Amino acid sequence: MFAALNEKLQGVFRKLRGEVKLTEENIKEAIKQVRIALLEADVNYKVVKKFIDNVQSKAIGEIVLKSLTPDQVFIKLVHDELVSILGSHTSKINLKPNPPTVIMLVGLQGSGKTTTAGKLAKYFQKDGRSTLLVADDIYRPAAIDQLIVLGNQLKTDVFYDKESKNATEIAVRGVDQAKKSAKDIVIIDTAGRLHIDEDLMKELKSIKNAVNPDEILFVADAMIGQDAVNVAKQFNEAIGITGVIFTKLDGDARGGAALSIMEVTGVPIKFVGIGEKLDAFELFHPDRMASRILG
Ligand code: GDP
Numbered sequence: 619m620f621a622a623l624n625e626k627l628q629g630v631f632r633k634l635r636g637e638v639k640l641t642e643e644n645i646k647e648a649i650k651q652v653r654i655a656l657l658e659a660d661v662n663y664k665v666v667k668k669f670i671d672n673v674q675s676k677a678i679g680e681i682v683l684k685s686l687t688p689d690q691v692f693i694k695l696v697h698d699e700l701v702s703i704l705g706s707h708t709s710k711i712n713l714k715p716n717p718p719t720v721i722m723l724v725g726l727q728g729s730g731k732t733t734t735a736g737k738l739a740k741y742f743q744k745d746g747r748s749t750l751l752v753a754d755d756i757y758r759p760a761a762i763d764q765l766i767v768l769g770n771q772l773k774t775d776v777f778y779d780k781e782s783k784n785a786t787e788i789a790v791r792g793v794d795q796a797k798k799s800a801k802d803i804v805i806i807d808t809a810g811r812l813h814i815d816e817d818l819m820k821e822l823k824s825i826k827n828a829v830n831p832d833e834i835l836f837v838a839d840a841m842i843g844q845d846a847v848n849v850a851k852q853f854n855e856a857i858g859i860t861g862v863i864f865t866k867l868d869g870d871a872r873g874g875a876a877l878s879i880m881e882v883t884g885v886p887i888k889f890v891g892i893g894e895k896l897d898a899f900e901l902f903h904p905d906r907m908a909s910r911i912l913g
Contacts, residue, residue, distance in 0.1 A: 619840065620873040624913045626655035627696065634689035645677045648692055660843050660874030665703060665881045673699050697908050703877060704904035709861060709886040712832055718750070718796040718804045720829055722789075723863075724822055724853055725837035727810035729846075730865035730891055732761055734837050735807040736768035737891060737899035743772065747802040752792030753778035754825070755809040756785050765807055771896070775799065785809065786824045793829050806831070814849060819856045826857055833860045835888065838879065840864050840871045847879050854883050865891035868898065873911070 630651045637644050649670055656666045673695050680691045713719045721738065723731045732755075739749040751769050753776060755761035762778050769776035777792040789806050796804040808825060811818050826834065836859040838846040846864075853859055862883070864876050867890045880886055887902045 619867050619869060619871050619876075620659070620911045621870075623655055623659040623873060624911055626658070627652065627912060630655070631689045631693055634692050635687070637688045640677060640680060640688040640691055642678065644688065645674065645692075649674050649677070652696060656874070656877070658872070659877070660872040662844060662847060662874070662878035662882055665878045668881065669699050669703060672702075693912065697912055700877070700908035700911060701904045703881050704907055705880045705886040705902075706904055708901060708903050709888050710901065711888065712860075713803075714832055717800070717802045718793065719802065719833070720793055720796075720804050720806070720831040721833045721835060722806045722808060722822075722825065722829070722831040723835055723837055724808050724857070724859065725810055726814075726839070726849060727758075727812050729810060729837045729839040730863075731810055731837045732764050732768070732807050733894065733896075734863055734865060734889075734891060734899075735765060735805045736772060736896050738805050738889070739768075739772050739774050739803075740896045741889075741899060741901075742803050743774065748800070749774045749803045749805060750792065750796040750799070750801040751776045752789060752804060752806040754785050754788050754792070754806050756783055756788065757809050761807070761809070768896070775801070785821050786828045789825045789829050814852055822857050834858060835861045835863050836885070837863050837865060838875065840866045840873070840875055841869050843871060843875050844878070846875045847882050850879055850883050850885070854885055859883075859885050861886055861888035863887070863889045863891065864902075868892045876907075 630648050653670050676695050725731050742749050753762040753765040766776050777795050836850050836853050890902050892898045
């Protein structure tokens with residue numbers, strides 16, 4: 619991901635490298651190219667506008683700064699603005715002092731929720747914490763089986779009830795089970811749909827009210843581009859989310875969704891999925907991502 623954006627930005631910086639100093643003229647041209655590069659990468663147009671305005675006003679202010687070459691000044695400005703739109707700092711999971719910490723995963727079907735439940739469990743296990751996975755997709759028995767398989771692989775308990783048709787009740791019993799067995803973290807894998815619908819939102823709200831989760835993480839598929847941002851916005855407005863996990867960042871999506879989501883929703887990206895395997899998962903660091911984009 620970000621390959622095309624990286625290439626375009628490199629081209630802009632290369633051009634500036636030949637300049638003796640930053641002038642209004644060459645800033646204007648460089649800014650224009652950055653704007654095109656961001657739009658082509660599918661970044662939300664409002665986010666692009668803010669980005670460009672900020673870089674432009676700062677670049678004009680830097681004209682007098684003589685110690686750095688124009689391309690160095692400009693790269694730093696773009697880097698800092700990227701870090702800013704990506705959320706500035708790393709946002710970890712809020713672990714409760716008295717366990718279990720309850721994490722609810724929400725998102726559309728196919729976004730990678732179930733895989734991410736396994737990845738999160740593995741992430742916490744590495745940290746020496748015990749986990750319980752709750753299979754709360756009452757509509758798709760295959761999703762329950764998928765979580766059971768992951769639980770076996772990870773040697774972590776999975777709470778499920780294939781007979782029950784009440785997702786709220788399953789979540790409550792899952793959290794009770796985690797309390798009884800003194801688990802540090804409960805991860806609830808909720809149902810998804812192909813599209814947002816009223817019933818799903820009602821169910822998620824009911825689960826939220828019943829188990830009072832410490833984190834509601836929206837699992838977003840980077841491959842669906844700006845739709846992921848719009849869906850995140852709707853989930854946030856309907857149930858309130860505390861973080862985003864971007865999956866499939868290893869794919870060839872243009873990356874604009876990941877660059878837009880924090881600005882559009884106000885909710886930070888907390889983790890990224892970078893492959894199908896359970897350890898293809900990382901805490902999200904805005905500065906590292908910005909450096910990766912700039913190459
Ligand atoms: P759910 O319907 O939201 O529970 O989605 P799943 O967890 O079943 O994932 C849907 C598909 O996406 C599966 O084929 C996963 O292997 C795949 N997937 C999930 N996360 C990633 C990721 O970070 N990278 C890649 N390449 N594939 C992923």
